[in-house]
Each structure stands twice: as C-alpha cells, then as structure tokens.
Amino acid sequence: MSTDLSIGLIGYGEVGRILAEDLRVQGVRVAACDIKLGGPAGGDLLGHAARFGVELVSGHAALAARSGLVISAVTASQAVPVAEACTPGLREGTWFLDFNSASPGAKARAAALVNGAGGRFVEGAVMTSVPPYRIKVPLLLGGPHAAALEPLLNRLGFAARVASDRLGIASATKMCRSVMIKGLEAMVIESFTAARAHGVEDAVIASLEETFPGLEWEKLGAYFFQRVIQHGRRRAEEVREAAETVREAGLDPFSAAGTALRQAWVADLADDGVFGSKSSAGFARSGDWRVEADRILAALKHKEQP
Template identity: 35%
Template sequence: MTAVTVLGLGEAGRLYALGLAESGADVRGYDPFTDARSTGIRQFDSPAEALAGTELAISLVGAGAAGSVAEQVLPLLGPGAVFADFNTSGPDSKAGLAEVAARHGVPFVDVAVMAPVPRAGSRTPLLVSGPAADRFAALMESLGAPVQTVPGPAGAAAGRKLLRSVFMKGLAGLVLESSAAGQAAGAEEWLLAEIAGELGPEGPALVARLIEGSHTHAVRRAHEVEDSLAYLGTLGTPAWMTEGTLRWLSALAADS
C-alpha cells in the first residue's frame, strides 16, 4: 500500500485522508489542533510518528501556516518521500516552499485543487507542477485522483488556479451584485432565473452554489482573490473586475 500522511485535518484534510484510505492507501494524519479520530482517521500525536516511512506527505494546513509547517516536517521525511503542498497561495509562495524542500533534499510538488473538495473528496481534480509532479501524479492516479501536470516549476500550477479564480470568483461577485440589485428592485427571483438560463442546463445549481459558497467561505475566498490580484499585478494586466470581487467577498467576510 502507498503510505500517505495528511498534515492538517480540517474539512479538506479529513476528506482526503478518508478518501485515500478507501482507495487503498495506508493513511496517517497529524493535526495538533483537531482530533479527527472519531471519523476513522489514524491520527498521530507527533509529526515524526505520522511521517515515519511515508511516501507522500500532503500539506493541507492553510496558506498562512504552510511555510512554518514545511520547515517543521521536511527534515522528518525519509529518502524519496514527496512533499505536496495543496494550500492555495500565489506562485511566489509555492516557489519559496520548493526552495525550502530542495535544501532538505525532498522532492516538491505544487498542487492546485481545482474544485471544492466536499464535492468529490480525494477524487477532486488536481493541477500540479514542480520537480515531483510526475511522481505525484503516478501515486495519486493509482488512488483514483484525477491529476493534470503542467510544464514549469513549482508555482506554475498555482498561477493557473489563480487565473481561473479571476473568472470563477468574478462570476460569483457578478451574481452577488445582480442578486442585491434584483432584491432592491423587487425582481431578484426573476433576475437570477435569467442568469441561470444563460449559464445552461446546470445554471440554476451553479447560481445557487456561487451565492451559498460565497457566503459560507467568504474569508477563504477573499484571501484567494487577494492572491489573484497580486498575481495579476505581476502580469501587468488590469484587475478592475477582480478588485470589485474582493470588495464583495471582504464585505461578506466582515458580516460572517
């Protein structure tokens, strides 16, 4: 069995740990702030125990903690183990993590999770880049995860995810603004139905998901849009729509 360690057992980490175990992996978990044993995850009290003999370490600790966790666990990985950063952040942050991994002689992969994990768990589509992209893809595909590799160093996958976020989070911002205007005009239901119709057969479900998801995950999505804005700045392209999206998500986050 492929030995996998999941670092961070929040919602996404738990879903990955359980899904990979169901697919045949030997999964261990570590999280000093969350006890997930009641879900059936084999959780350890120290990173050294959780990482002993692992072939793949998956970091799902959040972008803010990604650097400090990497510094803590990379020296604990055995020869040939791959370190995969699943956290959403900008290309520069991923490149920095890759440099830290290289100093410890650990193969690194930049992983961009391309859809909400609750929808498909460990079978959520992944976009990957970096020195260990091909090895990671082989490991995860053997466990049923769809993986697409992209050329380039660590950070290339993260950049593509942020480009996609410009559209997807921008679409959510546009739907939120339309909903507010429709409500003020007494025509919200009609307007949302019009929007859904333009989006095709899955339009009604998509509109509902954009509105509900923006409210539920406003804080996390606002951080993602901030990363998108920073990336657009490095590209030197206009970010007028993305700036508006950030205002919407920041306002929702402030109310949550």
C-alpha cells in the same frame, strides 16, 4: 489498495478529512496535523480521526518525519509557513504535495524550502470544488518532480495529470481560473442582493437568462450564496493569492482585489451569525438565494439603526 506508503496530511479541514476517508478505505496509513486540534473544534477532529483510523500528530516536523508523502492542504496564506515548519523533519526524498490555492510565487518559495531540505516538492492545483469529486477531483501537477509522483497519486485514487515540469504553470492555471470563478460568485451575490433590495430581481434574472440561455441563474444563485456563506473566509484567501498571481504578471488586480473583499465581507456576516448556526440544517441551504439575500439586507438595515 494496501500500501506501505505512510501519508501525512497537514490540514484536517474539509479537504483533509475527505482525503483521509478515501485513503483509509484503501488501507493506506494516514496521519494528520491541524492547528485547530487544541481549540474548540478539536473535539470534532478527534472524533473523525477515531472513526476512520487516522493518527493525529501535534507538530508539522514530527508528521513530516514519519511520512513518505506529505500533503499540505491548508489555507492559502499558510502554504509557505507550513512548508517551512515541515523542513526540520523531512527525510531525504520525501514527497511534498502542495495542495494549496497559492500563487506561483508562493509555490516557488515553498518549493525552495522543501527541496533545500532534501524533499521533493510538487505543486498541486485543484481545479474545482473537492466535495463532489472527493479524491478524484481534477488535479494539475507541476514542477520537476511532478512526472515521477503522478503514477503514485493515481494508484492512490487521485485524478492527477502533469501540467508542466516547470514550477508555477499549474498554479497559474488554477489562480487565473479563480479570478473568474470566485469573481462570478462575488458579482452574483452583489448583483442579486442589490436587485432584491430594489425589487427587480425577477427582471434581472430574466434578462440574464435571455443573454446567457445555457445558464440556470436561479440554481447558480442558490449555489453561489451557499458556497460563499459557508467557505467565504477560505475563498477570500484564495482570491488574494489570485490577486498576487495577477500582480506577478505585471497587472493591477482590480477585479480580484474587489472579489476578495466581497468574499471576506460575506464571511464576516457568517461569523456574526447573520445566516444562523453553521450546525443548523437550514444553514445556507435554503435552496432559494432570496432567503440569504434577505438576511444580508436585514443585517445591513439593523446596522443602520441608531
């Protein structure tokens, strides 16, 4: 599919690069902006952009000024700052799709900035992990401009549907789901690692399989350890936004707050090299969660040494 629409991606991480690849295959013009361009990871971004014909732009406002559709795909805490940084460059009627895992309140603040500058803000809630589905990941849209953007996105290959014309509904759906999904990841890591330390992991898994016979706990364990080790920092930010969503409902986010701490804790271990190099073929892909649990336990034992 060829189109005259120029798309600007803010955030050229895993999600941004996947979207860029799938859009470029269709002949869509894509430019991107990422704060890592000037840092150690900048070389990888430059190489990827060169391979797929993506133009890299140094500033948010400059990218917004040249784009008919801006897609913000950054870490959750940056959703509002990115919207603010784009506003000086937004042209009247420019679409702004907020792809970030942020709370309804954060989406509302970003929308006020974008719409106030003449843009058309649409919240996007990505309902599962992007890599298996790529551009066709299930995507809920929200806000008064969502219905108008939906057909354009689907022509580009997205699997988008409008959740509501009221801003915040799509994000609340995503965030409340994240309390459960990210919480389950954190609980599995905590439970399985503790069980491994006590030598009762086989008995625990056998009991779980008896109680929940439809779930393959060995495979879930391997998958959850892998995802949190690799993306714990980003997941921790998302769950902080989920906790904020719970607060916005008037509840204290006891579970979500604890999940964010555990996800960030695993991310700290990964940054310390406990799980090996991220470029290593074996990084968090052992196929056996026990390998990763043993690395965690060894790291904790090492810290206890005088």
